[in-house]
Amino acid sequence: MGEQVISGNTRIGIVGTGVISGTYLDHLAKLPGVEVVAVADLDLSRAQAIADQKPGIRALTSGELMADPEVDIVLNLTIPAAHAPVHEAALKAGKHVYGEKPLAVDRAEAKPLLKLAATNDLRIGCAPDTVLGTGTQTARAALDRGDIGVPTAATASFVTPGHELWHPAPDFYYQPGGGPLLDMGPYYVTSLVTLLGPVRRVSGRAGRSKDQRKVHTGPRAGETFPVEVPTHVTGVLEHESGALTTVLMSFDVWAARLPRIEVYGTEGSLSVPDPNTFDGKVEIATATARDWTELPVAGGYAGAGRGVGVADMARAIRNGEPHRASGSLAYHVLDVLESLLEAAAQDQPVDVASTVERPAAVPLGASPESA
Known part of the structure; x- marks a missing residue:
């Protein structure tokens, strides 16, 4: 099975609408090649409040978001204890996934995620993208x-x-x-x-x-x-x-x-x-x-903010290239x-049992859509 091909803008679904989600929503709206199409939260009213303020974004339950064919990448902004379960659910639903740090609470939780992604030709990305x-x-x-x-x-x-x-x-x-x-x-x-x-x-x-x-x-x-x-x-x-x-x-x-x-x-x-x-x-x-x-x-990336790692990963998926803020890097850290x-x-x-390749440098004047 080859890696999923994405044409046009890469569509993002956010799980977890806490404080940090506002920062991601603001910066992702400015980045080329990506668009947020859905948000989900255990408190659906919080997701709905975002959807009401952001045209084009739908409020869904987490399960609905995972199953939605309009979502290409799940952006996991839940609390650290939920990072691994949400990552796993997204991968099992056939979605690429990017999350806040840490990748999981420990290596025992994190390692199976890398294997699951590789087996299904899916990507994992992880903050920090600073x-x-x-x-x-x-x-x-x-x-x-x-x-x-x-x-x-x-x-x-x-x-x-x-x-x-x-x-x-x-x-x-x-x-x-x-x-x-x-x-x-x-x-x-x-x-x-x-x-x-x-x-x-x-x-x-x-x-x-x-x-x-x-x-x-x-x-x-x-x-x-x-x-x-x-x-x-x-x-x-x-x-x-x-x-x-x-x-x-x-x-x-x-x-x-x-x-x-x-x-x-x-x-x-x-x-x-x-x-x-x-x-x-x-x-x-x-x-x-x-x-x-x-x-x-x-x-x-000049003027970068939270979410540039998601855009970098989206471009890399479209072009069949390695992404920089990778799950392998997050696991090694x-x-x-x-x-x-x-x-x-x-x-x-x-x-240290793991290793990782040093991520590619971001050249001067690069854009997440073309770097």
């Missing part, structure tokens, strides 16, 4: 040009005092599947794999500063809740290329002056913008010019993150 913007892609172009020589090392850090300071119901950030590594790590590790290639081995340590935290905003302000996961994780990723990345992910830091991502090479250093954004300033310092200098944009937590728990390095 790495397809001009920020990470300009850094990628600099590395590919050899601007800092051979990359030998990198640092990646995300620190905050905790999401309970702003989120009215932050409990899930501190339950299994949460914590700083699994919450924000996908953005950083996806960017690192895009820049430096896959990871073969990890080592690390993990801890937490307190067993209880307090909600600071909303109707539950003042209420305490338990912390069940590490809230401070640090480690080293050994890339297949030989480069070593030092990572720090924490919900235990009140203030710090740390780079989001820096890459160090034999001839210089590269400062990479926040991987949770699509653009940002890329700076370089070299052996002959030690002062940091901003690089001109050299790659990536999840494998790296889980392996790092295992290395910390076991107090010894852990080999």
